[in-house]
Amino acid sequence: MAKKILVGALCIAIIILGYQYKDPFMAIIEAGGVMSVLVSIMLVGICVFFPVVPFIFLVGVIGAVFGTVTGAGITLVGLLFGTSVMFLMARYGFRSWAQATLNRYPKAKEYESYFEKNAFLSILAVRVVPVVPTQVINILCGISQVRWVTFFLATAIGALPRILVFAFVGNSFQDNKMTSFLTYGAYMVVIMIVTYIFLRKRMANGQEKRAE
Numbered sequence: 001m002a003k004k005i006l007v008g009a010l011c012i013a014i015i016i017l018g019y020q021y022k023d024p025f026m027a028i029i030e031a032g033g034v035m036s037v038l039v040s041i042m043l044v045g046i047c048v049f050f051p052v053v054p055f056i057f058l059v060g061v062i063g064a065v066f067g068t069v070t071g072a073g074i075t076l077v078g079l080l081f082g083t084s085v086m087f088l089m090a091r092y093g094f095r096s097w098a099q100a101t102l103n104r105y106p107k108a109k110e111y112e113s114y115f116e117k118n119a120f121l122s123i124l125a126v127r128v129v130p131v132v133p134t135q136v137i138n139i140l141c142g143i144s145q146v147r148w149v150t151f152f153l154a155t156a157i158g159a160l161p162r163i164l165v166f167a168f169v170g171n172s173f174q175d176n177k178m179t180s181f182l183t184y185g186a187y188m189v190v191i192m193i194v195t196y197i198f199l200r201k202r203m204a205n206g207q208e209k210r211a212e
Contacts, residue, residue, distance in 0.1 A: 004093060004094050006093070022043070022052045029043065044074075061170055062170070064171050068164065080155060088142065115144060115146075128161060
């Protein structure tokens with residue numbers, strides 16, 4: 001019980017910190033410099049818990065300040081830091097309680113088993129096409145048998161394309177707004193097409209299973 005209370009209090013404290021200081025944090029990021037790098041990593045990590053600043057806007061600002069590649073790198077470090085903290089909080093804070101709850105629902109356990117067997121590809125897919133909230137994935141991986149290394153690598157590879165696009169959009173916005181809009185529009189079209197194919201395939205698989 002003490003672990004659950006501590007983890008819950010820590011999670012609330014992180015979110016409150018983000019809400020309370022998001023404007024000063026953004027000002028420090030926009031100023032550039034070493035402190036800006038550290039605050040960027042911290043704020044991205046906080047936004048993993050709750051989007052106190054819209055993710056695309058935050059990454060865009062970081063991209064505008066540091067450039068596409070460096071900005072994407074800084075954002076990725078912050079994202080991996082935040083997701084890893086949430087993963088570890090779920091694993092060591094309330095894993096036993098969550099597992100006991102899942103045991104009462106056979107369908108949920110069946111899905112968890114499938115997820116664990118296909119962990120890398122499953123995590124990679126939902127990072128590339130964010131059809132599931134990142135918080136849900138972090139917690140699900142934390143309470144499952146998925147190894148942290150698998151979670152970390154799949155998250156890094158899957159999140160990088162989206163981060164690069166957002167950083168590029170922010171970096172090019174000042175000089176060429178049309179390029180930024182077209183890039184973001186093309187990205188969204190690709191994501192919608194991939195999401196449609198993914199959901200259609202999943203529905204088809206479900207219909208085949210029911211037919212059997």
